[in-house]
Amino acid sequence: MKIAVVGAGGFVGSRLVKKLRSEGHEVSAHDRSTGVDLLTGEGVPEALAGAEVVVNTIDAPSFDADAVPFFRTTTETLLRAADGAGTGNVVLLSIVGIDQVPDVEYYQAKLEQERLLKAGPVPYTIVRATQFMDFVEPIMSWTTSGDTVRLPTTRLQPVAVEDVVDTLAEAATTPPRNGTINIAGPDIFPLAELARLTLGAHPDGREVLIDENAGLFGQVPPDAIVAPPGARLGTTSYEQWLQGQHKA
Template sequence: MKFAVIGGTGRIGSQVVEDLRAAGHEAVPHSPSTGVDIITGQGLAEAVEGADVVVNLTNSPTFDEASLAFFRTSMDNLLAASEKAGVGHFVILSIVGVDQVPGLDYYRAKVLQEDLLKAGSVPYSIVRATQFMEFMEAVLSWTAEGDTVRLPRTPVQPIAAADVARFVAETAQGAPLDGVLDIAGPDRYPLDELGRLTLAARNDGRTVVTDDTAGMFAAVHGDVLTAPSGARIAPTRYPDWLA
């Protein structure tokens, strides 16, 4: 099978390409560096030509309201090109609980992306993942002030990027779900506790202060970012990943 992996040079995309090639498929990575622009549409027709499956792993450059325009334009362009090329399966990566956090612009933008895919004519699969383990450094930086990091007690269930890539590649090789697959790491943590574990493993002397009003995840209520019933659970545990 031939796979066009849009965003195929990024953190997840590059691993998806490797996994698909290891399974014996033709997986072609596409990104601005290869001449493909999903906003202007440049190179899109050529990128999806002859592809059995399109895997879209691109992401908005911002997490604010501008992300809505990014996902609308990129999905309109990608779906139009895929429909014209006769693509039989379109896969995107989204977020567990994304439709239950209306207070975050970025989450509303990802819901828009999902809705555009569902409304299109190409058979599809949506893989929703919990928070990436690799994002903890960024999360810590958002609310750092000197020797203190403020984090809420929001429950999370982190998953390793390599596990996400394997699930995406597996889904892309299968029949379209015309629905959602939820994936998550094996362990739940309050975000503030996860921050303390991370700093300790890095021998970072900063202190995590619990503050339920701090940072982006303060807008999340309850355990909507953890694995729902029926989710596939990845094997990598956070302490092992840190080590």
Template sequence: MKVAVIGGTGLIGSQVVKKLNAAGHEAVPHAQSTGVDVISGQGLDEAVAGADVIVNLTNSPTFDEASPAFFRTSMENLLTAGEQAGVRHFVILSIVGVDQVPELDYYRAKALQEDILTAGPIPYSIVRATQFMEFVDAVLSWTADGDTVRLPATPIQPIAAEDVAEAVAEVAAGTPLNGIRNIAGPDVFPLDELGRITLSHNSDGRTVVTDPTAGMFAAVKGDVLTEKNARLAPTRYTDWLS
């Protein structure tokens, strides 16, 4: 099976390519660095020519109000190229609870990406993942001020990027779901407590202060970023830290 992995040089994409090739498939990474531009359309026809599956792992360069335009244009270009090439399966990676946080521009943009895919001409699969363990340090940096990190107690169910890549590769190699598969890490933490665990492990002397108004995740209500019925990945956050 030939798989065109768009965004195939990034954190998830590079691992998806490796896992699919190890399983005997022909996975080819495509990105701006290889001459493929999902916005202008440059190189797309060549990238998807002969492919059975497209895995789209590209991401908006910003998380603000410009992100919906990125996903609309990139998806329309990829769907057009894929349909013309006879692609039989189109996979994207999305976010658990993405349709439950309309207050966030980026989440609205990812929900739009899902809608464009489901309305499109190619059988599809959507893999929704919880927050990546690799992004926790960045989340802490958003609300850090001197010796204090302010975080809300939003429930988070972190998942390792390698486990995400494994799930995406498995779905890409299978028949189209024409629906959603939720994947998540094995443990749920309040975000403020996750921050304390992380700082303690890193011997970081800063203090986490619980602040329900701090950062992007302050807009999230309830436990919509967790999923009790998701397929649970094996890697625990404390083991990943170690």
């Protein structure tokens, strides 16, 4: 299949390009470094020309209210170009539970991105993933002061990026669902406990204190962003992932 990946230089996009190419697909990789700008529209029609499938893995440059116009503009640009190219499926990477978290601006921006895709002219598949295992440490850094990490007990179900990439690859190489696939890790943890597990595997002198109002996830209801019924579950546990990181 001829597949265009936008956001191909990113954390997920780069891995997806390698995965699809290893499976024998003709993959074109696009982002701003290749002259494709979804904000201005520069290079987008050319990038999507002839693509049977487009996968959108781009991320907004900020987590605040500016993410809303960013996702609105980039999604509208992408859909116009995909429609003009006769693309048969637009696959979008999104986030589990964003419709349950009205107080987080970034999640509402992603929800707007989904709404535009659903209302658009091109068949689609949305892949909603829980938080990546790799992001636990950055989440901890947001609320670190000195040797203390303050985090709420909001429940997370972290997933290995490889499991998400596999799901995106499947969505890109099968007929559009005009619906959503949810993918999550196999285990649920309070965020503060995830931090303690992380520091247990990679101690650095910090300790974890529970603060239900700390950081972005202090705005998230306790069970809003864990997998809904019927979600796919990855095979890599967080403890296994931590062991692999330690060996690396």
